[in-house]
Amino acid sequence: MDNQQLYTTYLQNRGCSKSTIDSYHHFCEHFIRWAENKHMEIEYITYSELLDYIASRKGKVTQKTIQGCMIAITHYFEALVQTEVIDQNPARYLDIKAPNNRKLYAILSRQQLDNLYHNFDINASRKTKPTAKASAIRNKITVGLMAFQGLDSTALSQLRVQDVDVLGGKITVKSSRTHAGRNLALQAVQIIELDRYINQTRQELQYHFKQEDSDQLLVTGYAHFNQSLRRLPKRLRKQEPQLQSLRHIRASVITHWLRQYNLREVQYMAGHRKILSTELYQRNDIEGLQADIDRFHPMNRKEEE
Numbered sequence: 001m002d003n004q005q006l007y008t009t010y011l012q013n014r015g016c017s018k019s020t021i022d023s024y025h026h027f028c029e030h031f032i033r034w035a036e037n038k039h040m041e042i043e044y045i046t047y048s049e050l051l052d053y054i055a056s057r058k059g060k061v062t063q064k065t066i067q068g069c070m071i072a073i074t075h076y077f078e079a080l081v082q083t084e085v086i087d088q089n090p091a092r093y094l095d096i097k098a099p100n101n102r103k104l105y106a107i108l109s110r111q112q113l114d115n116l117y118h119n120f121d122i123n124a125s126r127k128t129k130p131t132a133k134a135s136a137i138r139n140k141i142t143v144g145l146m147a148f149q150g151l152d153s154t155a156l157s158q159l160r161v162q163d164v165d166v167l168g169g170k171i172t173v174k175s176s177r178t179h180a181g182r183n184l185a186l187q188a189v190q191i192i193e194l195d196r197y198i199n200q201t202r203q204e205l206q207y208h209f210k211q212e213d214s215d216q217l218l219v220t221g222y223a224h225f226n227q228s229l230r231r232l233p234k235r236l237r238k239q240e241p242q243l244q245s246l247r248h249i250r251a252s253v254i255t256h257w258l259r260q261y262n263l264r265e266v267q268y269m270a271g272h273r274k275i276l277s278t279e280l281y282q283r284n285d286i287e288g289l290q291a292d293i294d295r296f297h298p299m300n301r302k303e304e305e
Contacts, residue, residue, distance in 0.1 A: 107251065117143050138218055142156060149171065170183050
């Protein structure tokens with residue numbers, strides 16, 4: 001079996017679609033032709049030579065294309081490592097700035113994520129308003145949907161009561177302009193509180209905010225849902241000082257999913273339309289990849305010595 005066949009098998013085992021596999025092969029074939037023209041053997045490519053390849057592409061293609069290319073090449077070498085063709089992956093520590101300058105996070109542990117929900121004190125809110133406790137309960141429900149289902153503010157704002165299947169233990173997230181639809185399992189600890197919220201707390205909020213006809217799941221008194229989240233990060237940081245933002249929660253959840261499920265499954269769960277969006281979250285996995293954010297990794301210096 002040649003290297004290209006090994007690569008195909010590796011990608012198939014990761015759950016990649018045929019179109020993704022074809023795209024990755026296209027990227028790798030360009031890289032291999034470049035290496036051959038430079039009289040380089042693929043099995044002995046170094047980190048420094050990969051940087052030379054990146055430099056040769058800059059100005060000719062977009063940064064997004066370079067990002068996709070290097071992800072494909074990283075997987076290519078990983079396939080060769082797993083089949084013992086080579087000993088180590090020279091692309092493992094490449095740092096190519098992601099499209100839209102996606103921020104890298106030191107992910108929160110699964111326990112830290114769980115604690116954001118379990119330790120959320122619904123009695124700690126200011127009691128200056130009659131809706132204080134009901135709003136705190138709604139916020140706890142919101143935190144649970146972030147910490148367990150990885151929902152972002154857009155998905156949260158679009159949830160409707162009918163999207164929650166308490167008996168079936170799942171929630172439906174409808175497709176939007178930026179995300180694909182999906183059905184996600186609810187955690188057991190969420191189900192009872194969601195049922196109580198829908199049948200009691202939510203009705204209180206509807207009454208006070210004069211939204212009796214609204215079918216929105218997370219009822220607020222604001223014109224825009226995001227306004228209800230403004231104070232939430234500050235409050236959550238009192239529980240978990242390492243929390244950087246609400247996006248940090250989603251990034252952590254998706255990174256944990258990547259450790260448990262294959263790439264295609266995580267793409268579905270995260271609502272990503274493109275597999276590349278999911279792969280970018282692999283860069284958040286600090287275990288073994290801490291140096292990924294260091295452009296001048298010691299690996300490069302050792303190869304140049």
